[in-house]
Amino acid sequence: MKLSIIILNYNSSSYTLDCVASIRNRTQLADYEIIIVDNNSRPGDLGRLHSLTKLPNVKIARSRINLGFAGGNMLGLQIADPSSTYYFFLNNDCQLLDDVCGRLYAFMEENTAVGICTGQGINGHDGHEPSFNHFPTLGMKVLGHSVMRVFNPAEYMSRHRVYDHPMVVPVITGSAMFVRATALWQVGGFDPAYFLYCEEEDLCLRLREGKWKAMLVPDVRYLHIGGGSTHRNLQTDKEYYISLFYYLRKNENVFKRSLFQLYYTIKIGRKALKNKHFAQLAWFILRGAPGRESLRYRQGSTVSPHQPVEDYQLTQSLITP
Numbered sequence: 598m599k600l601s602i603i604i605l606n607y608n609s610s611s612y613t614l615d616c617v618a619s620i621r622n623r624t625q626l627a628d629y630e631i632i633i634v635d636n637n638s639r640p641g642d643l644g645r646l647h648s649l650t651k652l653p654n655v656k657i658a659r660s661r662i663n664l665g666f667a668g669g670n671m672l673g674l675q676i677a678d679p680s681s682t683y684y685f686f687l688n689n690d691c692q693l694l695d696d697v698c699g700r701l702y703a704f705m706e707e708n709t710a711v712g713i714c715t716g717q718g719i720n721g722h723d724g725h726e727p728s729f730n731h732f733p734t735l736g737m738k739v740l741g742h743s744v745m746r747v748f749n750p751a752e753y754m755s756r757h758r759v760y761d762h763p764m765v766v767p768v769i770t771g772s773a774m775f776v777r778a779t780a781l782w783q784v785g786g787f788d789p790a791y792f793l794y795c796e797e798e799d800l801c802l803r804l805r806e807g808k809w810k811a812m813l814v815p816d817v818r819y820l821h822i823g824g825g826s827t828h829r830n831l832q833t834d835k836e837y838y839i840s841l842f843y844y845l846r847k848n849e850n851v852f853k854r855s856l857f858q859l860y861y862t863i864k865i866g867r868k869a870l871k872n873k874h875f876a877q878l879a880w881f882i883l884r885g886a887p888g889r890e891s892l893r894y895r896q897g898s899t900v901s902p903h904q905p906v907e908d909y910q911l912t913q914s915l916i917t918p
Contacts, residue, residue, distance in 0.1 A: 598628050598629065598630055598677075598678035598680050598681045598682075599626060599627070599628040599629060599681065599682050599683065599702065600626060600628070600629040600630070600681060600682065600683045600684070600685060600698055600702060601629070601630050601632055601673075601674075601677035601678055601681040601683075601684050601685070602620060602629060602630065602631045602632065602684075602685040602687055602698065603632045603634065603670055603673035603674065603677065603684060603685070603686050603687070604616060604617070604631065604632070604633050604634070604673075604687050604688075604689050605633075605634050605635075605636055605666065605669045605670065605673075605688075605689060606633055606634065606635045606636065606638060606642075606643075606646065606689055607635070607636040607637070607638055607663060608638045608639055608642045609638075609642070609689055609690070610638070610642045610643070610645040610646050611645070612689040612690045612822070613633060613646060613689040614645070614646070614648075614649070615692055616687065616688075616689045616690070616691055616692060617631060617633070617649060617652075617655070619691075619692035619693045619694075619820075620687075620693055620698070621652075622693075623693040623694070623695060623696055623697065623698075624693070624696060624697075624698045624699060625696045625699045626696070626698045626699035626702055629654065629698060630654040630655070630656065630677070630678055630681075631652075631654060631655045631656070632655075632656045632657075632658065632673045632676060632677055633646065633649065633655070633656070633657045633658070634657075634658050634659075634660065634664075634669045634670070634672050634673045635657065635658070635659040635660065636660055636662075636663040636664055636665070636669050637659070637660055637661060637662050637663045637896070643659065656676055658672055658673065658676055660672055662896060663892075663893075663896050664789070665789070665791065665792035665793055665893060666771065666787075666791065666792070666793055666794075666796050667787035667788055667789045667790075667791045667792075667796045668787075668789040668792075670686055670787050671786055671787050671789055674786060681778055682777075682778055683701075683702060683705060683775060683776065683777060683778060684775075684776045684778060684781060685698060685701070685773070685774070685775050685776075686771070686773070686774040686776065687772070687773050687774075688771070688772040688773065688821065690772075690821065690822045690823060691718075691772055691773055691819050691820060691821050691822070692819065692820040692822070693819050693820075694719065694818040694819055694820055695817065695818060697716050697773075697817050697818070697819050700716075700814070700817045701714055701715075701716065701775040701814060701817055702775075704763070704812075704814050704817075705775065705777060708763075708810075708812070710808075710809070710810050711777070711809065711810045711811070711812050712776065712777050712780030712781075712804045712807070712809025712810060712811065713769050713774055713775065713776045713777070713780065713800070713801065713804055713809065713811045713812075714763075714769065714775050714811065714812045714813070714814055715728050715729070715769045715770065715772075715773050715774060715775060715812075715813060715814070716728065716773060716813075716814055716815070716816075716817030716818055716819050717760075717813070717814075717815040717816070717817065717818050717819075718770070718772060718773065718818075718819060718820075718821040719818055719819065719820050719821065720820075720821060720822075720823065721820070721821075721822050721823065725757070725759055726821055727756035727757060727770065728769070728770055728772075728773070728813055728815075729756060729766035729767065729768055729769055729770060729811075729813050730756065730767065730768040730769075730770055730797070730798070731752070731753060731756075731767050731768060732752075732767050732768060732798055732801075732802060733798065733841065733844070733845075733857075735853060735856055735857065735860070737753065738857070738860055739860065742755070742756075751765070752767060754766065759815070760813060760815045761815060761816075762815070763812050763813065763814050763815070764812065764813045764815070765810055765811065765812055766811050766812065766813045767801065767805075767811065768797055768798050768801045768802075768811065769797055769801060769811050769813075770797060771796060771797040772819075772821050773819055773821070774797065774800075777809070780804055780807065780809045783807055783809075784800070784803040784804055784806075784807050785803070787799075787800060788800075790843060791840050791843065791844075792836060792839070792840070792891050792892060792893045793833065793836045793837070793840060793892070794836060794837045794840040794841070795837075795840035795841055795843070795844045796840075798844060799844055799847070802848065831874050831877060831878065832892055832895075833892075834874075834878055835878065835881050835886070835890060836891060836892055838861070838878075838881065838882055838886040839886045839887075839888050839890070839891050841857075841886070842854070842857075842858070842885065842886040843888065845857055858882060858883070858885070861879075861882045862879050862882050862883045865878050865879040865882065866879035
């Protein structure tokens, strides 16, 4: 198998169905498979994916709990064809606008130093959407991208500029990550300690440390509708800071972490009088964004403990069409 495409579904089956349809309609590459990991959706939502079980080269795995982005993708990797040369981690709220898989495959075959790449995202209004990001640094947070670009233009290139040729970038955004299998396994895959957010920064940093390049291929386009399964609220905002401070604990010293904590506490705390949401969030950050308050620990399985799950592979007994 040349390519395994891994898609997560969480109570958003309509997006997943459209995403799969676009892959099948646009992809000219031979020997690819589609793996859908259901992150403990409601039974009715999972049932709407039943039609996909009849398609060739489509696998559907169901987790008993929501494993989050990193954990869900790692589950997908466990059932991917072991001979796959590349993995394409694609958000279910994306649709391919051309032969994205075939063209990124060809690009990676020609550029063997590249460990991860992506195409150019297009938003729902047919406008440019940034497809790469920067590593979180204090300089960027305090001084801004424009100032930091003066000192290090390669590291702080503009995310909103329209590029016309492949570019080395710091971080590939998580909506569409095309990854070389040898590079992914060299660095150990995704870190499942992340539940939501910062997984791509963590992965791209480890790939960089392993001497692999991350690149944007702007003439390959995909539509990113947005809002497939994560809705913004206080808990998801807290989840971002849980992930961010976990990332900082892995990669920064105590002094820098303390400065980050002070910066965000002041920045968000200044809005506290306008909205109690910000007051709660600032207090959460001041307490160190404790991981024990993660959404990971506030969920229940929608699978009956008496239902069989054989190798996590979806069977028709788990679906109500």
